[in-house]
Amino acid sequence: MFPLERQKKIMDLLTIKKVLKITELTKELEVSVDTLRRDINQLTKEGKIKKIYGGIKLIESQFGESTIDERMISHLEEKNSIAQKCSEYINDGDCIYLDSGSTTFQIAKYIKNKKNLTVITNSIPIILELMNSDVELIIIGGKIRKNEQSVVTYEYLFNFNQLNIQKAFICASGITIEKGISDYNIEEAITRKKMIELSNEIYVASDSSKFGKNVTIGIAPLEKIDYIITDQNINQVLINQFKKSPTNLIISE
Known part of the structure; x- marks a missing residue:
C-alpha cells in the first residue's frame, strides 16, 4: 500500500x-x-x-461544512436507503440533474441500468461513477471546487436555458419548515437555485441529521420543493409538521 x-x-x-x-x-x-x-x-x-x-x-471542524470525504462515509446506511428510494422516482428516458453531494453520489449507483437516461451533474465523483455505464452524461461548465470535488457554474460557460430537466435531485446542509433548504457555500447555492428554477420537479435528498438546521446561505423555501426524501430516523414531530407544508416528505425504508 x-x-x-x-x-x-x-x-x-x-x-x-x-x-x-x-x-x-x-x-x-x-x-x-x-x-x-x-x-x-x-x-x-x-x-x-x-x-x-x-x-x-x-481534528474536527468547529463550524461550517465538513469535507466531501468525511460525508461520503458518515450516515452511509441512511444515505444508501435514501438513494435507493430516489431511484424509484427515476424512469427510463428521463433527463435528471444530480447535485454534488454524498447522498446524490449514492443515487448514481442505483441508476446505471436505466435505459435512455440523461444525467446532468456538477459532481466529479458522480461522473466517475457513471463513466462506464450507458447513461448519457452532461457536466456543467465552471470553476472546480477541489475540496467538494464539484463544478460551480458561470453563465458565460454554460447555456442553462437549453436544458430540459424533468427532475432535479438536490442536496442541502440544512432544512427547516420556516426557512426551507440552505447550504454553506454561496457558489453551490447559486448552482442549486438555478437548477431548481429550470427543473420540472424538485427532490431534496437529505439524511435526517440535516433537519432543524438553517445554515449560512438560503437556497429555496419549501414552496419550491416538491419532495424531500429522508431516512427513518426523522423526528415524529417534524413528520407531523410536514403534513401541513407544501412539500411531500418521503421516508425511505
Whole structure:
C-alpha cells in the first residue's frame, strides 16, 4: 500500500472512530511502527490529526461544512436507503440533474441500468461513477471546487436555458419548515437555485441529521420543493409538521 493510500485509510478509520491507538493502526494497516509514524507526521503537518498519548485523534471542524470525504462515509446506511428510494422516482428516458453531494453520489449507483437516461451533474465523483455505464452524461461548465470535488457554474460557460430537466435531485446542509433548504457555500447555492428554477420537479435528498438546521446561505423555501426524501430516523414531530407544508416528505425504508 502506498503512503497516500495508507493516509486515506487512516482518515477513513478516524472519521468513524475519532480516536485510534497506534497498536490498532499497525495491525489494521499491517505496517511497522516506523512506517506508521511517517504517515502520522505527514497528517499532523497537514492539520488533519492530532497526536495523543499512545495514539491519534481526528481534528474536527468547529463550524461550517465538513469535507466531501468525511460525508461520503458518515450516515452511509441512511444515505444508501435514501438513494435507493430516489431511484424509484427515476424512469427510463428521463433527463435528471444530480447535485454534488454524498447522498446524490449514492443515487448514481442505483441508476446505471436505466435505459435512455440523461444525467446532468456538477459532481466529479458522480461522473466517475457513471463513466462506464450507458447513461448519457452532461457536466456543467465552471470553476472546480477541489475540496467538494464539484463544478460551480458561470453563465458565460454554460447555456442553462437549453436544458430540459424533468427532475432535479438536490442536496442541502440544512432544512427547516420556516426557512426551507440552505447550504454553506454561496457558489453551490447559486448552482442549486438555478437548477431548481429550470427543473420540472424538485427532490431534496437529505439524511435526517440535516433537519432543524438553517445554515449560512438560503437556497429555496419549501414552496419550491416538491419532495424531500429522508431516512427513518426523522423526528415524529417534524413528520407531523410536514403534513401541513407544501412539500411531500418521503421516508425511505
